[in-house]
Amino acid sequence: MELRHLRYFQTVAQELNVTRAAEKLHMAQPPLSRQIRQFEEEVGVALFDRVGRGLKLTEAGRFLLDQSLQLTQRLEETLDGTRRIGRNEKRWFGIGFVPSVLYGVLPELIRELRGDDSQVEVGLTEMITVQQLEALKSGRIDLAFGRLALNDPAIVQQVVMAEPLVAAMPMSAPPLDSPLDAEALARQPLILYPARPRPSYADHVLSLFRAQGLQPRVVQEANELQTALGLVAAGLGLTLVPASVQRLHRDDVRYVPIEVPGFVSPVIMSYRAGDGSPYLARAVDWVMRQGKA
Structure with a gap:
C-alpha cells in the first residue's frame, strides 16, 4: 500500500x-x-x-x-x-516518557523548553523505560523519563525524585480508618500495569511486596494506567499509582495513602552518555533543580 x-x-x-x-x-x-x-x-x-x-x-x-x-x-x-x-530553521529535541510522569514534572518541563527557545521543536513519545533506552541509543529521542533503573553504559540515568505510592480504590469501597499497610495491601485484589512489555513499573511494584516478604493477589493485568483505573472504578480491585496521579480526578476512584517504608516510585531521567548538547544540558539542569526544590 x-x-x-x-x-x-x-x-x-x-x-x-x-x-x-x-x-x-x-x-x-x-x-x-x-x-x-x-x-x-x-x-x-x-x-x-x-x-x-x-x-x-x-x-x-x-x-x-x-x-x-x-x-x-x-x-x-x-x-x-x-x-x-x-533548513536549519529548527532543531529537533525528542522526549520519551511513561504516562504517569504527565502528572508531575514533565508538563512544566515542556512549557519551559518551548518557551526557552523558539528554534527548537520538542517532540513527545510515550514509551516504557526499556523502549526509552533503545530510542536514546538510536537517536530517536534525546531525553527520557521513566520509573525503572536499568544498567546500560551507553545511558546516564539520574533519579529526579522518589514519589510515594498511593492505592487507587473504587469510590464505592468502604472508607478506611487509617492508611494501608503492606499486609492489608497484599490481601486486596491487585490490578497490575503495564502487563507488557516487561520489565516495567509492574515489576517494580511486585519487588516492593517481595521486599516485605509478601505475595500480592494479582487478579488482572492492564497495559495502560487509564485502563487500570477504569478496572478499579469497575470494582475489580485496587492498583498502586505514584502520588502525582491523584491530580487525575475521577468521580469513581479515590486515592488512599500507603504507610509502608520504601513504597515509592522513582522518576528516572535518562540521556545518552557523552551527549554534549547545550540544549540537553539546560534541560537536565532545569529538571534536577525542580527535583531538589
Missing part, C-alpha cells in the same frame, strides 16, 4: 463521486476507479457502496476516512517540521 492510494481513497470518499475526484486529482476516471478497487482488495473489505451512479461510504469506509485523515494530517505536520529542521 502506497501513500498515494490512501490519498486517492480520501478524495473519492470526500467527493463521493469518482468523476469529481478524478478532476480534483488531475487524473482520468478509469485509472482512479481501478486504483480504488485495488485498494479495497488490499484492505480486504468494501469501503464504498455503489448506489446508482454515486457512491456511499460503508461503515468500514467511514472509519478508515476518519482515521486516515488524522494520520495524513500528522504526516504533513511531521514533514513540515522535517523541512524546517533540514
